[in-house]
Amino acid sequence: MKIATIQLANDDKETKSNRISRVEGLLEKASGADLFLLPEMWNVGYFSFDNYMSESETLEGETISWLASKAKELQAYIFSGSIVERNQDNKLYNASVLLDPEGNIIGHYRKIHLFGFGSAERAVLSPGQNITVVNTRFGKIGLSICYDLRFPELYRKMADQGAEIILNCAAWPYPRVEHWVLLNKARAIENQCYFLSCCCAGASRGKPFIGRSQIIDPWGTVVASASERETILNAEIQPEAVAAARKEFTALKDRVLKV
């Protein structure tokens, strides 16, 4: 299974349409992958909270419709990264979708753990309530967003629902590089799964992001890891290695306490 993580740089001077056309170029450059990942709030700029309402979209809006057409064209799964999703009651969510190679939305996840440390997420957004694990032709895939990474019980629940590959889209700012790197590995090791993350590069409202998207295997080995710059991180993974790891080293099965 070929992975392409599109570690896009945020730049406050860009408009949504600039960003979409830059992502289009990067997706084409990375074509041939089975799964593409995009980062958190890449089409808005994570710290542009004052723009969240005006930039909000429904799942039928410009960004997801365009990504659905790209999934079909590239015959690949696309993890949308996140957008500001607006529902019928004008509530806003930090939301992601997983698109299949026919362009169908097969998974929809709203960030459960909103970030409060120097971030207005909790004032502007509503939290999601549901865990999302979906079937794909490469196995079961779970979806998560940035700050969720700190809450192991979410990932354990995903593993209990059969997740073999877990995705995280992020806009993780400096200085917490060590937390990011360590927690990516921890989530892979403790759930004996592939953990694939896509973080923003660049900066939003003067706050630089760490980049460092990661592809970690079920043993905690780093298959690929990006620098802090905009890049496409490519890797090939073997989804069948998850079942093999779980059979060989039975830590998941040996649990005593259940969440």
Ligand SMILES: NC(=O)CCC(=O)C(=O)O
């Ligand atoms: N966008 C986020 O959720 C940031 C999370 C973060 O920086 C942290 O947990 O540290």
